[in-house]
Amino acid sequence: MTSVPKADPVRLARAYLVRVAEPPAPRLVELVEQEGPIRAAELVRRGAVTGDGVRETAARRHLDLASQDVAAAGAVGARLIIPEDEDWPGWQLLALRLAGSRGIQGMAEPLALWVRGAAALSEVVDRSVSVVGARSASGYGEQVAGEFGYGLAARQVTVVSGAAYGIDGSAHRGALGAGGLTVAVLGSGIDVGYPAGHAGLLRAIAEQGLVISEHPPGTPPARHRFLVRNRLIAALGAGAVVVEAGRRSGAHNTASTARVLGRTVMAVPGPVTSAMSVGCHQLLRSGEAIAVTTVDEVVETIGRVGADLAPRQRSPARATDGLDRVALQVHEALSTRAEHSDEWTAVQSGVPLERVRALLCELELLGLAQRGESGWRRAAGPSARTSPGRCGGS
């Protein structure tokens, strides 16, 4: 035990406990809360746990691999962080406890987290967004995920995702490409390197950001673990962006969890002809998510009110923008090719003659009408000349 630095008794107790119970383990979390980790570990080891706690701990209580787990994690550069540590993201995970205490199934906090990477988790997720979506993403989805990942990281927003193929991978890679922070939350042991094709990506994330898991080293991936893992992805982001999701998807599950945790859920629209956008459109139609189309809109949505407003999407200006309806009628009655009289223009536009005469002068001053030998013609826009039109003079 002395060969492993920082493996203090509290940490070892939690390393034991986090292996004993398949997360989420609300009864065990409660026991640790009441008894402290060291005493709770003793009780579990001795089989002295009663009630519901038995269900969570009976199958594995004889497995005390705490030191081995710390060593195995250390071999891939990972360590165990615990609620007693300063870099524990207590504020973010509090939402899980609150949801659990409202009786929502499966919402317990993790007992500890295995973390690979040098940064302090609590700081990394201080300003963060979860970006999730389908593994079998379309080219469109991967493009958008990559751009969102890049854009968020470039704006100092950490990208939290699940390191899966498809949307997750693109979002992580985008963030790495921007030299920003990204967090991968695994549904397997920190040392398992799953999915296999993302071993290199996981290494890169650990170097620049963090890879985390609440499962002990060596834990194989499993579907129920991904669902359980999704609650951490949802909790660690201030909001969750679903980039692409099929009709039935893990991303949908993360979105629901995010809503339960009080996080803002955002969905990226896509072609209605794409099966991979069906889940996003369901979220939009049901009102569970709000539509986001740019990184600025995401930042605005999760940002503090007024602090991160997305730049208003500007409309291109037209020379005729300032005109009221009647002036517009006169302007459009004019021809660009032929000259016409005031009277003709009045009939064409349906505007009384007096008013037409006044408006033609206004339009001339704006460079929108031009007087010629035999009447008026339409002009394209503001002319460069600064001399007044003839209306004001002779």
Add this chain to the structure above:
Amino acid sequence: MTSVPKADPVRLARAYLVRVAEPPAPRLVELVEQEGPIRAAELVRRGAVTGDGVRETAARRHLDLASQDVAAAGAVGARLIIPEDEDWPGWQLLALRLAGSRGIQGMAEPLALWVRGAAALSEVVDRSVSVVGARSASGYGEQVAGEFGYGLAARQVTVVSGAAYGIDGSAHRGALGAGGLTVAVLGSGIDVGYPAGHAGLLRAIAEQGLVISEHPPGTPPARHRFLVRNRLIAALGAGAVVVEAGRRSGAHNTASTARVLGRTVMAVPGPVTSAMSVGCHQLLRSGEAIAVTTVDEVVETIGRVGADLAPRQRSPARATDGLDRVALQVHEALSTRAEHSDEWTAVQSGVPLERVRALLCELELLGLAQRGESGWRRAAGPSARTSPGRCGGS
């Protein structure tokens, strides 16, 4: 005058009035309401109109082309329908009057409508949706507009649009392709054939549905007329679907008008990378429109409550769908390749041994687990055999 059938004095009075004022003409509509069309026409002709009415009628009051207009319209198979007619869509247009009386600019009812086509307008728009969008539509937008046009018409919903290039044309063509009803509302005279490339389309619409305009024959298209025309498109549909719209577009204008008129506004999501979907996404983000992705969703949205519910988009069933979380944990702990003992399965799944044994039997009965020589392995799903598993027997 006797050569033109149905050109009764009331109709001729309205034919005169509808040319005299560029629509919308709220003061003139009010005058006709108070004095009746024949007396109102006389007052206008004599220049006896006072107040704001002068502004609407002064420029053209000397133009009495009523009989010529009826004849010109007749030459392209069009007729004038008036509020005194049975096929006047009074119910739909009432929204314009109500909006006008709330002081909303430009919301007056039309004084009459030029109509090309045999059907009764009031019946045609009894169950209808406006489908609008960009002229410079993308291939995606045109595909969706065509499919929506087809699908709506096939469900006996009339497609109202503006006969423009792009979304409008695709929506009309889709409806025609389904052998259904469609209405084109023009921003020019009924006989002008604008846009030129849609002359054939307009003929086809007139044969199977209706082409309508409130502008007198010969009126050239103009931008302000399209905006004014949009209020009719908005009014004649029970709801408005925006298929594609740029940042600044006529479709956006129609959507705003539809909202003002109390119509449901729907927007079709598209790729966030497409400039032609920016307007739709703005409508969705601002909450001005609800997202629609299928014809069924449109019909449900405009349909009477409960009568036109879109079929629930079904999720594909999985063999493991009925399992609770703990059973799922046990199922996933099993290997498809190797057999394992109950005890091994308990540790892997984190589920107590007793519970594992019970669950393995349940899984076997469901065909999800299979007992072999040296333990259990995972099975794919329900087996065909009906004999009970070994758990219940020996």
